[in-house]
Amino acid sequence: MFDIWIGDIELTTAVLIFSIIVLLPVQLLLCFKVKRKIIRSLPIILLTIPTLIFMIMATTTQGWDSLGYLFLAIFTGFMMLICGVAWSIWAITKYKQRKK
Numbered sequence: 001m002f003d004i005w006i007g008d009i010e011l012t013t014a015v016l017i018f019s020i021i022v023l024l025p026v027q028l029l030l031c032f033k034v035k036r037k038i039i040r041s042l043p044i045i046l047l048t049i050p051t052l053i054f055m056i057m058a059t060t061t062q063g064w065d066s067l068g069y070l071f072l073a074i075f076t077g078f079m080m081l082i083c084g085v086a087w088s089i090w091a092i093t094k095y096k097q098r099k100k
Contacts, residue, residue, distance in 0.1 A: 015075045019082040021078075027086035032047060043083050051076040 004011040023043065030040050055071035058066045 015078060019079050023079055023082050024086050027083045028089060031086060031090035045078060047076050047080045047083065051080065
């Protein structure tokens with residue numbers, strides 16, 4: 001993806017690892033165990049807010065700062081995509097269970 005470093009940590013790898021190891025299982029757990037849809041969609045809601053803020057900041061700032069905000073918006077958008085993958089896994093599993 002991108003080669004962005006904060007100190008000794010590559011931000012792209014950190015976001016990828018966090019998304020797959022933490023966010024995907026948490027979203028799957030919420031989808032399978034929680035009945036209320038608002039609680040199930042909590043990670044999506046919490047990630048939509050910073051994505052919108054970063055997109056607004058990317059369009060309103062000047063220079064290199066806007067590129068940094070754009071990268072942050074892409075990273076949070078990727079995390080939202082992982083939540084969508086978890087929702088699709090849950091939906092496919094529910095569909096298969098109903099079919100049996």
